[in-house]
Amino acid sequence: MKKLYQDMTAQELACEKAELEKRYQEFKAKDLKLDMSRGKPGSDQLDLSSALNDVKDYTENGVDLRNYGMLDGTPACKKLFAQLMGVEPKNVIIGPNASLTLMFDYISQCFTHGAGDTPWRSLDKVKFLCPVPGYDRHFTILEYFGIEMINIDMNADGPDMDAVEEAVKDPCVKGMFCVPKYSNPQGITYSDGVVRRIAALKPAAKDFRVMWDNAYMIHDVVYPGDELLNIFDILPQYGNEDMVIEFCSTSKITFPGAGVSALAASDNNIAAIKKRLNAQTISYDKMNQHRHVEFFGDANGVMAHMKKHAAILKPKFDIVLGHLKNELEGLGIASWTDPRGGYFISLDVTEGCAKRVGELCREAGVVLTTVGATFPYGKDPKDRNIRIAPTYPPVSELDTAAELLCICVRLAAAEKLLAK
Amino acid sequence: MKKLYQDMTAQELACEKAELEKRYQEFKAKDLKLDMSRGKPGSDQLDLSSALNDVKDYTENGVDLRNYGMLDGTPACKKLFAQLMGVEPKNVIIGPNASLTLMFDYISQCFTHGAGDTPWRSLDKVKFLCPVPGYDRHFTILEYFGIEMINIDMNADGPDMDAVEEAVKDPCVKGMFCVPKYSNPQGITYSDGVVRRIAALKPAAKDFRVMWDNAYMIHDVVYPGDELLNIFDILPQYGNEDMVIEFCSTSKITFPGAGVSALAASDNNIAAIKKRLNAQTISYDKMNQHRHVEFFGDANGVMAHMKKHAAILKPKFDIVLGHLKNELEGLGIASWTDPRGGYFISLDVTEGCAKRVGELCREAGVVLTTVGATFPYGKDPKDRNIRIAPTYPPVSELDTAAELLCICVRLAAAEKLLAK
Numbered sequence: 001m002k003k004l005y006q007d008m009t010a011q012e013l014a015c016e017k018a019e020l021e022k023r024y025q026e027f028k029a030k031d032l033k034l035d036m037s038r039g040k041p042g043s044d045q046l047d048l049s050s051a052l053n054d055v056k057d058y059t060e061n062g063v064d065l066r067n068y069g070m071l072d073g074t075p076a077c078k079k080l081f082a083q084l085m086g087v088e089p090k091n092v093i094i095g096p097n098a099s100l101t102l103m104f105d106y107i108s109q110c111f112t113h114g115a116g117d118t119p120w121r122s123l124d125k126v127k128f129l130c131p132v133p134g135y136d137r138h139f140t141i142l143e144y145f146g147i148e149m150i151n152i153d154m155n156a157d158g159p160d161m162d163a164v165e166e167a168v169k170d171p172c173v174k175g176m177f178c179v180p181k182y183s184n185p186q187g188i189t190y191s192d193g194v195v196r197r198i199a200a201l202k203p204a205a206k207d208f209r210v211m212w213d214n215a216y217m218i219h220d221v222v223y224p225g226d227e228l229l230n231i232f233d234i235l236p237q238y239g240n241e242d243m244v245i246e247f248c249s250t251s252k253i254t255f256p257g258a259g260v261s262a263l264a265a266s267d268n269n270i271a272a273i274k275k276r277l278n279a280q281t282i283s284y285d286k287m288n289q290h291r292h293v294e295f296f297g298d299a300n301g302v303m304a305h306m307k308k309h310a311a312i313l314k315p316k317f318d319i320v321l322g323h324l325k326n327e328l329e330g331l332g333i334a335s336w337t338d339p340r341g342g343y344f345i346s347l348d349v350t351e352g353c354a355k356r357v358g359e360l361c362r363e364a365g366v367v368l369t370t371v372g373a374t375f376p377y378g379k380d381p382k383d384r385n386i387r388i389a390p391t392y393p394p395v396s397e398l399d400t401a402a403e404l405l406c407i408c409v410r411l412a413a414a415e416k417l418l419a420k
Numbered sequence: 421m422k423k424l425y426q427d428m429t430a431q432e433l434a435c436e437k438a439e440l441e442k443r444y445q446e447f448k449a450k451d452l453k454l455d456m457s458r459g460k461p462g463s464d465q466l467d468l469s470s471a472l473n474d475v476k477d478y479t480e481n482g483v484d485l486r487n488y489g490m491l492d493g494t495p496a497c498k499k500l501f502a503q504l505m506g507v508e509p510k511n512v513i514i515g516p517n518a519s520l521t522l523m524f525d526y527i528s529q530c531f532t533h534g535a536g537d538t539p540w541r542s543l544d545k546v547k548f549l550c551p552v553p554g555y556d557r558h559f560t561i562l563e564y565f566g567i568e569m570i571n572i573d574m575n576a577d578g579p580d581m582d583a584v585e586e587a588v589k590d591p592c593v594k595g596m597f598c599v600p601k602y603s604n605p606q607g608i609t610y611s612d613g614v615v616r617r618i619a620a621l622k623p624a625a626k627d628f629r630v631m632w633d634n635a636y637m638i639h640d641v642v643y644p645g646d647e648l649l650n651i652f653d654i655l656p657q658y659g660n661e662d663m664v665i666e667f668c669s670t671s672k673i674t675f676p677g678a679g680v681s682a683l684a685a686s687d688n689n690i691a692a693i694k695k696r697l698n699a700q701t702i703s704y705d706k707m708n709q710h711r712h713v714e715f716f717g718d719a720n721g722v723m724a725h726m727k728k729h730a731a732i733l734k735p736k737f738d739i740v741l742g743h744l745k746n747e748l749e750g751l752g753i754a755s756w757t758d759p760r761g762g763y764f765i766s767l768d769v770t771e772g773c774a775k776r777v778g779e780l781c782r783e784a785g786v787v788l789t790t791v792g793a794t795f796p797y798g799k800d801p802k803d804r805n806i807r808i809a810p811t812y813p814p815v816s817e818l819d820t821a822a823e824l825l826c827i828c829v830r831l832a833a834a835e836k837l838l839a840k
Binding site for chain 1: 458460461463466470473475476484485486487488489516518520524528531532541557560561563565671675676677678696698699700701702703704705706707708
């Protein structure tokens with residue numbers, strides 16, 4: 001019978017700790033080298049897209065895609081991404097191999113040239129709202145440009161919108177990063193109500209921008225997956241067409257680092273981005289765009305392909321969730337998310353224990369995402385969040401790593417309680 | 421017997437003009453649609469690289485190149501470009517599909533974060549030296565960032581170094597764009613003396629940067645081609661290691677827009693660029709890097725490949741040069757370059773006539789590079805330079821286009837002299 005740690009006597013806890021230490025030492029003796037740090041697809045997932053490399057003909061309607069031209073992407077690729085994002089092809093720009101670069105570039109554009117009348121560089125202070133826990137690479141971009149990050153807590157249905165609505169009254173608050181579907185790391189999909197409140201925002205800053213990083217827009221692991229309201233459908237109701245830029249890529253559909261990225265935006269924003277793009281490149285890699293179009297055909301082809309990914313990922317999520325349930329449920333020392341898609345499981349351990357868990361795991365040969373990285377400046381104020389990335393390790397390794405992780409979570413909690 | 425236009429009587433000129441107009445109308449009647457505007461390879465050149473698409477195995481030393489990682493490029497690709505640029509692999513970063521993007525990014529980096537202590541954005545005025553005629557897309561980057569461009573005349577052996585040495589005494593002058601080999605559009609290769617004087621510059625601005633756009637580093641059309649002194653070999657003699665960033669790409673080696681770009685820089689500059697890169701991407705397209713490595717093997721493989729390009733390009737250059745010689749030599753109305761490599765022939769027509777030549781050509785169905793584009797702000801102060809891009813049209817079309825161009829040059833000159 002499981003007992004809450006906080007209800008245990010010191011003696012019971014010491015006993016528990018001794019037992020955990022024994023198990024921990026057994027793992028340590030195995031000399032493991034396991035990595036649950038990054039949201040990387042496994043090689044079996046990459047094999048699903050091998051046929052991309054079979055494409056030989058690089059013409060589209062008689063145009064030679066091997067040569068210069070087509071600044072914003074091939075018409076067929078624009079059409080494909082327009083279908084996936086639910087917008088018009090004219091509102092799509094096909095980007096380079098990673099949407100991260102598109103996001104960096106857009107912030108860079110706002111910084112040097114502005115999203116409205118005033119370049120952000122000429123302001124004393126620029127602030128951004130960051131739902132937390134969130135994606136470390138968003139924070140890295142903001143930090144690079146010296147933009148102050150403000151934590152916004154995530155609720156079960158998305159960012160705390162009361163806090164967001166309050167925060168945007170500050171004219172220095174120029175934007176917000178969102179991963180609206182299967183958020184990184186919690187796997188939360190924003191509810192219709194949250195999406196509506198975001199679309200309806202009336203920020204003091206007229207050039208407020210929502211970076212809508214829809215990285216996991218079709219990345220279901222469980223079917224049916226979550227449904228996300230298309231924010232572009234409702235923005236016009238609030239006169240906020242220019243407030244949102246959506247980003248996505250095939251990094252976790254075909255090849256990470258050798259995929260195709262895209263953005264969707266209003267006519268005004270597309271025009272401003274193209275002005276920059278025109279100075280920046282002649283065209284992105286149209287051969288790779290064409291490979292993707294030939295491989296998928298249309299949006300249905302992409303959706304069918306995603307089911308193959310899900311078949312590989314589901315067992316991996318299940319293994320981790322199984323260990324979390326078996327080892328941690330009913331102890332009052334941890335909670336976690338059980339997402340229907342995306343790439344991560346978010347684990348909250350006992351406050352003040354996350355760093356210690358990361359340390360214990362590392363010493364036993366299991367690398368987690370750097371603890372704290374899910375918060376701006378790498379600082380988790382409660383030192384409790386751990387991002388679990390179950391996709392990359394093979395099933396057998398994952399099984400071992402997840403069990404060890406649970407032992408470390410318990411051990412750290414026991415240590416903490418005993419030290420009181 | 422040919423006669424200088426300026427020695428002709430008004431009657432002789434009128435006669436000449438009438439004859440030219442007759443020929444011009446004959447061309448016009450052909451309803452031509454020919455394009456000599458951009459430095460695009462022909463489709464037969466692109467076919468030379470078709471085997472790039474045959475690569476199936478994307479591992480290097482057991483590392484799966486389809487996945488995330490390797491921020492600055494695959495080791496094999498870095499080694500290949502290091503060979504081509506004559507530097508150490510540690511001083512190479514492999515970039516995206518176009519070196520233009522790397523150049524834009526570096527200027528952007530200097531603007532937002534600086535090349536030394538002070539971001540250029542915080543300065544009242546930033547100026548750049550632009551050897552003219554030059555590459556329009558360099559000017560577009562500088563204009564985008566509001567950097568003032570100063571024309572530096574090109575001599576037969578490179579930029580007028582007296583003018584450069586004088587200009588860099590101004591601390592607002594922060595850099596210079598150079599295409600040191602087979603310059604765009606003149607096809608001039610900087611002499612050893614010029615390269616040494618650039619390496620030895622003592623600019624007032626400590627963060628002065630030379631953008632060494634070595635776009636045509638191995639693009640010989642005639643063998644043996646020109647030799648360019650490796651500026652990185654001599655920079656240390658002057659303590660100027662950090663002053664030069666070299667850029668190159670395979671855009672005109674394999675596929676424009678689907679090639680691989682690279683830069684070479686000092687240890688300090690590489691570290692500064694990587695800091696930005698780390699916020700900007702996880703990695704560029706390593707699968708494409710690997711395709712290039714597999715296709716070429718090593719630098720010798722690249723050089724052998726370039727001979728195949730030369731075999732296609734030589735007849736095209738010869739056709740244009742043949743027409744220029746036959747039609748324009750001895751008339752005193754035009755001069756042109758006869759480069760041993762690169763992608764262009766630069767034609768100087770009678771002062772004040774270049775725009776008119778462009779107009780006449782366009783009306784007869786031949787598109788030239790926008791006249792003026794070879795100068796900052798699109799303003800050729802003498803309205804005389806025309807960039808001829810002979811590579812893209814098939815030989816038969818080029819033959820027609822080049823003859824028409826010569827007729828237009830003569831016609832415009834005759835018009836001008838008669839109007840006096």
